[in-house]
Amino acid sequence: MLRLVRKRWPLFTAIALALVAGLSSWEPGALVRFVEHASALDIFTLVLFLVFLLPPLFARLRLPGAVALLIGGVALGPHVFGIIDPDDHAVELFAVVGRVFLMFIVGLEIDMRVFQATKQRSMGFGLATFLFPLMGGGLAAYAFDFGWTAALLIGSLLASHTLLGFPILTKLGLGKREPMAVAAGATIFTDIAALLVLAVCVSIHKGGFSPFGLATQVFQLALYSIIVLQGLPLIGRLYFRRHRDDEGALFSFTFLVVMLAAAGAHFIHLEDIVGGFLAGVAVNRVLSGSEVRDKIILMGEGLFIPLFFMAIGIRLDLPVFAATLVNSLPFVVTIIAALLIGKLAAVLSIRRPFGYDWPDALTMWSLTLPQVAATLAAAMAAYDAVNADGDRLITESVLNAVIVLMVLTSILGPVLTERFGRQMTQEEKSDDPS
């Protein structure tokens, strides 16, 4: 240490002088003044500091990064330090770009080889793990007197999932086992199906239900999917061939493609996250093995997605959040139960036909519990969907219930995955005679 100080004495002297100068000019209320007069650059730096600091800190407490960022957002919002105004356009921008990027990366990370290897089983489990929670959540919402469009949407929010516990299984050496590959493959199905339900529900909510209107919307969606899924790879390959050595251009091109797909979806009255997801699926193969892919994911996971979670936290009105939860507690408990039971029923329905033992099945169950990426992005999109009467597709109470669901399942899911995963490894060890 002494050697380091001697070697870097100009640096340490400068730090000491800066500290002395800072402390001598410190007076009560300096922090309040900073908050009041903070420039956009100061605030952005503070946000980045929290993005950097909070997730690893919470990881030590075994809490997921998304929860850490949500709490960070709440801290910056008007109900704790009041540093960021939730109505600021920048918050809106980060919320929208973040959710588009979130779904783009969900699409980008779809590994068709994994799906192909277990195609029949992934489809079977995907259908089960989509339909059971969809029916459970939908019926629960209907019982609470929701309209059928909102009930269907709430069911679909439970039907998708985020494989938050997968890195734990990889660490335990279980990532390549068939049940886990089936669960990963099933996610592709649930994500696509949940987004389709969202698109249709938003369309019905905004334009009213008519068989012709719905058929038109489904036709538009199919047309847009074909254009994006087949057109983007075509343009992408041409562009990548021409500019293969210019990484900056490739990066900008990919970024533009994501936003174009989202804006295009918005233009034909589809949700922007549907466009983002389709773009991710479309450029999946074009970017395969490319360094640009890693950089795009890094950019998304390191910046845009954390900012999305923070934006949700900033917008969270704590007193209203608490009051709506108290008022809708039976509903919150019911949808959590519908999720747990629905996902369990899905696993039970395939356990015997697929020949999985209990630890396999329970690990799959725990893996499909977390409701983070697609669920939260879809819930935000549904909350933002306003019809001609000014009514939202889902209310603030439902959005708050989804946030509770996200926090609970993102904690519970990985904990259970680790527990059941260890059971699997112990059974493997006891089965191994050597």
Next chain:
Amino acid sequence: MTRLNRLFALPVLLLVGLSLAPAGAGDNQPDKAALQADLRKMRTDTLDQLYRENPKARKEVRAAAGYGVFSIGGAQLLFVGGSAGRGIVRDNLTGKDTFMKVGSVSAGLGVGFKDARLVLIFSNRTVLKDFLDKGWTFGGETAAVAKADDKGGSTGELESPQGIKVYQLTQTGLMAKGTVEGTKYWKDEGLN
């Protein structure tokens, strides 16, 4: 890409199937739709006025189990079908609107003023459900009375013991005093 197309095809087919299901009997009566639109506009205008005069009411409305906005003695909505006025109650969980009527328990209006707006804020779901399912009468033990502040003065809010907060508004502004009693509320079967 073919495999992907197939993957997209199944949910799309499911949705096309859904789209062929029979549509619910839509109500196209223009009068009904027009009246519903009038009531929604009345609600928006009334809430805007309330938020201007009492900004903290915005948060109360958002945090509540539900809220209702009623117009009493308004030119368009006056004494329709034996009622003194009409309004809408919003369930903050489901987002559903229920159209309701308001009238007096005995002869006379009971509220004591004309061309007024009432904003009812329900603090819990039980009372909201009771209000919607069984109707409600403000009177006796259920009268909404003025809340006193720490110094014994009026806060401008009325509240029933069951947890229904009431704001009374007229064209000139928020009414600070009085009680709400002698009025009953029931579902408007024609408008729902």
